[in-house]
Amino acid sequence: MQRFLDPEVLAGISSLDLLARTVVDGFVAGLHRSPDFGFSQEFAEYRAYTPGEDLRHVDWNLYARTERCYLKRYRGETNSQLTVLLDASNSMQFTSGPPVKLDYARFLAAALLYLAIHNQRDAAGLIVFDEEVRDFIRPSTRHGQLARLFAGLEQASPRSRTDFSKPLLHFQNSLHRRGIAIVISDFYEKPEVVMENIAPLRYHGNEVILFHILDPEEIRPSMKGPAILVDLESGQKLEVIPEYTRTAYRARIEAHIEDLRVRARGAGMDYQLLRTSQPLDLALREYLTLRQAGN
């Protein structure tokens, strides 16, 4: 089985469940050889017992041999909470070839949620937003949560424009436990505005990952002649010549990406640029790294 499926191939899979399973299983199977990653009940450390601590963690075998009371700690025994914030604005429906940015974001979210619930036993939730919160599925580990999440992803359709303030405020209000927040968007907003809205998540102790989804055509647009461009969100039209897209546009979008990256790092967030032509494993790796560091 191919380890990482091309996004173009993934676009042909209609079931998010099957898609997520295919991606994650392939991804995890490839990680088994790595000593740095583990998901089972893995020994972490012995720590001297201090009064008041839960006696269930005392290693009684060790006490029988040494008459000293130690607590045995394992990795992964604590469950985390994952919330995916999916941008479903109109700009996410741009594509220069399959998949559409929103579909790619869907695949990514589905894979992450599957990985979190099925493999990590984490609680997972979803917020679909544009300038409003369109759908909110509270994080949970209940049976059927994965199906609900997938249904929420399926129903996400592009509309309106992006506004980070309302959905993130809603997220902060509904969040009662620290966890991991993953924002999937094309971030067509000024970096300082994005950071201004997202940074409070980090203040609440959440681990935040920004997945910046862009089509390759958005980074290096190809134009053969002057064209009238239409903004998918605002409907505004602009006549542009190829000379501009070959020079100034590229410089500006690269500066934008770099600015986002620097500001995210500065705010203690992880930032990852994903082209819709890239496999999803990069995003999964990013999530797991963060998941592990969070323990």
Add this chain to the structure above:
Amino acid sequence: MGFLAPWFLTGLAALGVPVFVHLLRHHVTIPRPVASLMFFERGTQSSTRHRRLRYLLLFTLRTALLLLLVLAFANPFVRRSTANANARLHLIVLDNSFSMRASTRFADAKREALATLSARPHGDKAQIMALGGLLEVLTQPVADNAQLRSALESIHAGDGRASFGELGRAVRSLAETEHGSIDVDFFSDMQRTAMPANFADVVLPRNATLILHSIAPDRALPNWTVESIEAPADLADPKDPKRSHVRAVVAGFSTPAVAKTVSLSVNGKTVATRKVNVPSNGRATVDFAPLDVSYGFNRCAVAVQGGDAFPADDTSVFTVRRSDPGRVLFVHAAGDVRSATYFGAALAAAAEGSYVLQSMPAEQTTDLDPSRFAFVVLSDTPSLPSIFEHALAQYVAKGGSVLVALGTGAARRTAIPLWGASVQDVHRYSGLDNVPTIGQVDFSYPALEQSQPGHSNGGWADVKVFYAIVADPAQSRVAMRLTDGTPLLLEKSVGEGRVLLFASGFDNLTNDLPLHPVFVAFVDRAARYLSGSERLSGSRLVDSFVQLRASAQAVDASSNVEILDPDGRRPLSLAEARTAQTFRLERAGFYQIRFANGRDTVIGVNPDRRESDLAPLPKDILALWSGNAAGGETPSASASMPREEKNTNFSLWWYVMLLALAVAIAQSAAASGTMSSQRDQP
């Protein structure tokens, strides 16, 4: 302006293609969606406008190209008045034929031509031509007065015979390259005899205007001339009453009946005078006999005394060469005495033959020098002594002539002497029911020449051939064939000489030719042809040609020809003397010529006597001729009447095509520039 093929204008519908491509299709731009215009800027409108401007330029060029192509096929023309056209070529033609020597005709014509040249509009181009025996183009169409006057001044009266047909052909040829109007000013005595039999030959093209300047008076002037002379070219015995005489014909044109004195002079000395009554507009014959001339070439002249309007034609010249009878070597096989008998009898019977036959068996020819003989006959000689054969080859290469007859003996030897080829086959017709006769005869061949062949193919059709050798006719001229196609008489040039091959014998066994009267005529003409006296005969017409050598390649230094014209000058340069094959006798008088084979001759050259008839063309013919080109004006009227305007259709096809080509190139450049700017940078 109009179109010669207006139906092609329907092709203008094709203009819709660029209109659709540029104005309709191109400007339907589908807006292109982008996720956000956040990083795009307008600020590019001027560049886009510039590109649109280039597209419009390309559109214009493409439309113009289509339009021009359609126009080119529709063949547009403009109607132009040739009389008013700015560019006129004045073609000044001066007649310098022999008849222009009469009185002051030539001087008058030249003076009038100079006046016409000076009177032409300033800046108009002119071209000078002289119409004599040939039409000489003396200048290109130029506007330089000095050059034109100089060319006109350089024309002198000649001795040739003018033909107005030549003028018509020259102007028609000129009109093919000169599309503007041509004014043909023709200065001539308008001699009636210069008009060709077919009037169509003198018709000028539509863009040519003929202006006739007649120099001669309207009525014909009386003129007597020595029209023709019959005299022997070679004379062996001055006392021979059959040959030693001169017969001259005196002709009068527009003359009354009058008694004329005719004199014969030899080498400048008058030797005889006769009185003759010349009838009105008639001819009289004068005989001078015997003709007492000395050995060598004698320059003779017959002159008619008495003044007339044209004294230049009163004398007619000729040459008579007195020599011992020419010896003819007749080489035969040892057992063959019949051939020599028949050939010798025919040669002696020939009226003008001046030859003595010396027959000899082939075996006795070892020490003979062929160059001592006028020509050599090899009659059925299967083998020759090698020394003699070599001497014969040298003799022929230097200009000698050999007649080879192939009898039954030739079949025993495959190689034909001097011919350079072998016997291919032998045809024996004896015993056949249908014995072949002579089927084809080339009567233009000098040895067979008959101006009007009589019945039975000039007598040759009765000759039966029983035996003939088939020789390779390659590189030879076949003058006679049998009815089955077998070549019977062939000629091949070898060096400066010639070899005549008769593919049968003279012995009355292989054919019955010796029994026919035509045999005598054949032997006579063949003897004169082979001995070269045909070339050396004493009288020619002006503008006739003399063959100087057999081939254009000089064999060695001694093969130079030498020519002295009537004025004692050498008309040929050294280079021409080494290579010239023929020479045009362009002056009247005595030419002294040494041929490439070393033989000398003196030729008397006389003008064509049709030039002596000074009667001008009738006025109605002149009017018809000039009117054919210019609407019926007469020479006198041409000066006073305004020229009739003629409208000609001037096709613009070439100009439209050239313009289309230029637009196509510009379109390619514009399209290339536009497209290249659309290519993506790497």
